[in-house]
Amino acid sequence: MQELIPPNFKLSQFESYDGTSDPVDHLEAFRTMMLLHGAPDTILCRAFPSTLKGAARNWYSTLKSGTIFSFDQMSHQFVAHFVSSRCPRKGSEFLMNIRQREGESIRAYINRFNVAVLEVWNLDQSVAMAALKGGLQKNDLLFSLEKKYPRDFADLLARAEGYVRAEEAFKMKDEETARERQAGDSSKPAVGKRSREAQPRSRSPPGHKRAHTLPRVRRQRSLNHGVRRGSPPGRFCNYAPLNASKTQVPMEVREQLPRPERMRTHLGKRNLNKFCLYHHDHGHDMEECIQL
Incomplete structure (x- = not known):
């Protein structure tokens, strides 16, 4: 032998x-x-x-x-x-019960789904695509899949990877912003104290009264100051048309996008069924994002 x-x-x-x-x-x-x-x-x-x-x-x-x-x-x-x-093989209906949990990332959901796929015997790709899409929560990935259905299961996973990277990039930006805000809040009292100490004192001799500005001059100064401080920035009325949706464009230029401002709308007044990957928050989707 x-x-x-x-x-x-x-x-x-x-x-x-x-x-x-x-x-x-x-x-x-x-x-x-x-x-x-x-x-x-x-x-x-x-x-x-x-x-x-x-x-x-x-x-x-x-x-x-x-x-x-x-x-x-x-x-x-x-x-x-x-x-x-022998380990019993599971049917395709097993995948239909897999749902993306509240707060679960797209990557974690897809990894959990792929592990379950290995337990299904003779799985049809069309069934796998329908099950994965049906288990998604309302997000930009689901919007993209509904708008243009993938060719096969491999194409679906490749498209999902782009949204996974975008979601993780926005999460890192949010964490970085939170750290900077926390560092700024902790340094505010010290900065305020130094600014007050560095503020020059009046050099007027004791008993000397400062000259009063005429009321008309004061009013004019306040009006001019209000125009400079309160005037809203100008906005364009016409924009060049995009050759892709507002959901796809940020995925191509995500490295060049500025950091989004924090959403000011109260959480109770937002639409929780919509999620913006740019702000990484609920209230609207990327098609309705004013900043984008």
């Missing part, structure tokens, strides 16, 4: 089977490995027992001499004896 097996192949490196896991998986892995090295049927029958241990080894020792004539016959008896250890 050793002369027919390549010298660089060692059965000791093959994972042993003790009868507690799926026998079909072990059998197919062994068959594939041996056929890859060109081992004939007789070598498969002789080498297979060396991959067994525990209860599986005890089962092999009960086989009577002269009763096994091919590896297929041994495989059939092996699977029939350990059939109770």
Whole structure:
């Protein structure tokens, strides 16, 4: 037997089977490995027992001499004896129950969905796409999939990856903004104290009264000051038309986008069914985002 097996192949490196896991998986892995090295049927029958241990080894020792004539016959008896250890395969309807949880990121949802896909037997791609899309919450990814349905499951995952990166980038920006705001709030009292200490005192001698400004001059100064401070910035009336939706454009230029201002609308007055990936907050979607 050793002369027919390549010298660089060692059965000791093959994972042993003790009868507690799926026998079909072990059998197919062994068959594939041996056929890859060109081992004939007789070598498969002789080498297979060396991959067994525990209860599986005890089962092999009960086989009577002269009763096994091919590896297929041994495989059939092996699977029939350990059939109770097989993991039950789940149907496609199992994927329909997977939903994106409240507050769960798109990446975490897709990773959880892909793990469940591995447990489904003979899965159809159209069923997988419908199940993944049906489990999404109301976000820009769902809007994109409804607007243009993907070609296949691989195309869906590739498009979802773009939204995953955008979601993570906005989250990092939000965390950075929160850290800067927290650092700024902690330094405000010290800055205010230094500014008051650095403020120059009046050099007027004691008992000297400062000259009063005429009322008309004061009113004129206040009016001019109000125009400068309160005048709203000008806005354009006409904009160049975009060649893509407001949802797709930021994905292409997300590295050049400025940091969004914090939404000022009270949370109770916002539409919680809409989510803006630019602000990373509820209230509107990217198609309605005024800042974009």
